[in-house]
Amino acid sequence: MNQRVTDYLLYLDGVSVAFDGFKAINSLALTIMPGEMRAIIGPNGAGKTTMMDIITGKTKPDDGDVIFNGSVDLTQLDEADIANLGIGRKFQKPTVFEMHTVEDNIRLALKADRRVFTTLFWKDSAGEREKVNRILATIRLEHLREANAANLSHGQKQWLEIGMLLAQDPKLLLVDEPVAGMTDAETEATAHLLKEIARDHSVLVVEHDMAFVRELGVKVTVLHEGAVLAEGPLDVVSANSRVIEVYLGR
Amino acid sequence: MISQAILARLDGRGRIFLGVILAALVAVPVLNMLVPVGSPFHVPTWLVSLMGKYLCFAILALALDLVWGYCGILSLGHGAFFALGGYAIGMYLMRQIGPRGVYGNPILPDFMVFLNYKELPWFWYGFDFFPFAALMVFLAPGILAFVFGWFAFRSRVTGVYLSIITQALTYALMLAFFRNDMGFGGNNGLTDFKDILGFSVQAPGTRLALFVATLLALAASYLFARAVVTSKAGKVLVAVRDAESRTRFLGFRVERYKLFVFVASAMMAGLAGALYVPQVGIINPSEFQPGNSIEVVIWVAVGGRGTLVGAAIGAILVNLAKTTFTTGALAPYWLFALGALFVLTTLLMPKGVIGTYAAWREKRREKLALAANAAATPAE
Numbered sequence: 032m033n034q035r036v037t038d039y040l041l042y043l044d045g046v047s048v049a050f051d052g053f054k055a056i057n058s059l060a061l062t063i064m065p066g067e068m069r070a071i072i073g074p075n076g077a078g079k080t081t082m083m084d085i086i087t088g089k090t091k092p093d094d095g096d097v098i099f100n101g102s103v104d105l106t107q108l109d110e111a112d113i114a115n116l117g118i119g120r121k122f123q124k125p126t127v128f129e130m131h132t133v134e135d136n137i138r139l140a141l142k143a144d145r146r147v148f149t150t151l152f153w154k155d156s157a158g159e160r161e162k163v164n165r166i167l168a169t170i171r172l173e174h175l176r177e178a179n180a181a182n183l184s185h186g187q188k189q190w191l192e193i194g195m196l197l198a199q200d201p202k203l204l205l206v207d208e209p210v211a212g213m214t215d216a217e218t219e220a221t222a223h224l225l226k227e228i229a230r231d232h233s234v235l236v237v238e239h240d241m242a243f244v245r246e247l248g249v250k251v252t253v254l255h256e257g258a259v260l261a262e263g264p265l266d267v268v269s270a271n272s273r274v275i276e277v278y279l280g281r
Numbered sequence: 282m283i284s285q286a287i288l289a290r291l292d293g294r295g296r297i298f299l300g301v302i303l304a305a306l307v308a309v310p311v312l313n314m315l316v317p318v319g320s321p322f323h324v325p326t327w328l329v330s331l332m333g334k335y336l337c338f339a340i341l342a343l344a345l346d347l348v349w350g351y352c353g354i355l356s357l358g359h360g361a362f363f364a365l366g367g368y369a370i371g372m373y374l375m376r377q378i379g380p381r382g383v384y385g386n387p388i389l390p391d392f393m394v395f396l397n398y399k400e401l402p403w404f405w406y407g408f409d410f411f412p413f414a415a416l417m418v419f420l421a422p423g424i425l426a427f428v429f430g431w432f433a434f435r436s437r438v439t440g441v442y443l444s445i446i447t448q449a450l451t452y453a454l455m456l457a458f459f460r461n462d463m464g465f466g467g468n469n470g471l472t473d474f475k476d477i478l479g480f481s482v483q484a485p486g487t488r489l490a491l492f493v494a495t496l497l498a499l500a501a502s503y504l505f506a507r508a509v510v511t512s513k514a515g516k517v518l519v520a521v522r523d524a525e526s527r528t529r530f531l532g533f534r535v536e537r538y539k540l541f542v543f544v545a546s547a548m549m550a551g552l553a554g555a556l557y558v559p560q561v562g563i564i565n566p567s568e569f570q571p572g573n574s575i576e577v578v579i580w581v582a583v584g585g586r587g588t589l590v591g592a593a594i595g596a597i598l599v600n601l602a603k604t605t606f607t608t609g610a611l612a613p614y615w616l617f618a619l620g621a622l623f624v625l626t627t628l629l630m631p632k633g634v635i636g637t638y639a640a641w642r643e644k645r646r647e648k649l650a651l652a653a654n655a656a657a658t659p660a661e
């Protein structure tokens with residue numbers, strides 16, 4: 032069972048899921064290499080978020096293989112197991128712990144023993160403070176560390192959630208529409224940040240914003256009606272007639 | 282050193298709360314025992330016991346606030362854990378009666394003789410031994426909460442569905458305890474207690490000691506709850522309350538956190554019940570009434586959910602009102618008053634007495650700071 036069946040970090044094949052008969056994901060195949068950053072684009076309702084739900088254990092597929100790290104069958108695990116394997120997720124609608132401070136949000140996410148009795152007797156350490164400081168500096172929220180997350184702007188919440196992902200230090204990051212609702216300057220800064228992160232993590236990022244995807248400069252997968260429509264460099268896929276039809280010719 | 286660690290976990294509100302408990306710990310015994318009966322400062326024993334009863338409710342409210350205020354589990358069945366703790370100590374008190382019962386049976390409590398029991402049921406074994414009974418005060422509610430929580434939290438029952446099944450739990454227990462063949466005294470419950478630890482339960486000294494024990498238990502419960510909510514685990518609980526699925530995606534096993542806090546809270550409720558029963562002199566199945574558990578929610582809401590101190594204050598205030606109301610001509614209208622109180626606090630003071638007070642103080646401080654600023658900067 033622990034035998035490596037693929038070299039891919041993430042391997043999806045023949046994955047399907049239907050909601051009340053409507054096939055949101057239809058025989059989807061997708062592979063990510065270790066260390067790779069991949070952009071996923073596709074019109075609204077293409078199934079991008081549902082795909083992330085399947086990878087992170089929120090939704091069980093009706094059919095197909097979802098293999099992580101060459102051998103782990105993700106369809107058999109729940110959200111907490113999958114998170115602890117090293118898959119972190121940023122949601123489309125930013126979800127942070129609103130009643131906690133920015134700093135506490137990061138601290139909760141920080142990679143550590145998650146068992147009840149360890150957290151009950153948890154002691155702050157210099158090493159942990161140092162890590163928190165570094166992350167706060169990376170996401171540029173140092174000045175707001177004591178602020179309740181509820182008081183952050185939309186863009187700041189997006190960044191805090193990216194910071195929480197960093198704190199988890201996962202092998203694979205799933206990032207759902209990170210620049211929705213951001214100004215141009217914020218979008219550019221976010222692209223920088225993600226490229227920075229991609230240096231030592233594998234990243235799967237879903238985004239609509241073409242300028243942002245171009246800025247990332249990575250291989251693009253186009254999703255449509257729950258399946259892969261095209262894959263390749265952005266210039267190539269955006270010249271694909273089927274892609275143009277789906278995006279523009281409705 | 283330990284006391285320093287404890288103080289570091291307290292906020293200003295908590296220090297005041299513990300200060301008041303400490304003051305009562307000194308003042309009430311003095312006013313009850315040393316001040317002569319005729320003096321206006323004398324605190325009569327009936328009042329000591331009445332206050333003791335309120336303090337038990339305060340512990341129960343604290344227990345509910347821990348699960349509801351900090352983890353979002355709206356339990357409408359905490360009265361059941363309270364009652365189980367009460368029954369555990371009640372069984373000990375029954376065994377202490379010995380041959381002094383109406384039927385004079387040295388082993389069997391009166392109700393068993395009356396119901397033609399030939400021997401003591403196995404689940405009464407050990408209850409003549411105080412340490413065993415004291416252990417059961419925590420274990421009986423703890424195990425029930427564990428089994429219930431294990432299934433409920435694993436299958437991710439939340440919100441109103443969870444509340445409804447906790448109501449069903451206490452209701453089912455009430456029906457079970459009403460039955461004579463359950464072996465817990467049926468309808469009449471357990472009563473006519475004589476001694477606790479060799480002291481007469483009626484004696485003023487014992488009543489005072491029970492009051493003091495309850496005060497200490499309240500302080501200990503508060504410190505425990507405070508230690509939990511200020512720990513990293515406490516932050517996880519709040520995270521679960523506000524964004525349960527997000528917490529899962531961070532890798533926390535939400536069901537285990539819920540189970541921990543639910544069991545701890547049930548044990549705290551059991552302790553409250555165990556202190557309550559010797560002070561009121563009876564435990565019967567009506568303690569399992571679904572309405573009792575709902576009242577606890579009202580105490581916490583009135584005092585201020587998620588504040589601990591507020592929950593305790595709410596329990597005392599509402600019960601003070603209840604005593605005043607139900608001993609006068611207005612008695613028949615108590616339930617309406619209670620309902621109105623709940624609706625009004627929910628609408629007008631959603632953060633309860635404590636939250637509203639804190640907000641008022643905050644506003645006043647801002648106003649003062651503003652005024653000070655205006656005075657400091659010369660007019661242009």
Ligand SMILES: Nc1ncnc2c1ncn2[C@@H]1O[C@H](COP(=O)(O)OP(=O)(O)O)[C@@H](O)[C@H]1O
Nearest residue numbers: 050051055073074075076077078079080081082
């Ligand atoms: N839990 C669900 N129940 C029913 N339909 C769903 C559910 N989740 C997603 N869908 C449907 O599946 C389709 C894909 O949705 P989604 O993955 O959110 O698309 P995208 O993120 O690409 O915009 C949509 O038509 C959506 O309405």
Ligand SMILES: [Mg+2]
Nearest residue numbers: 079080081123
């Ligand atoms: Mg989406």
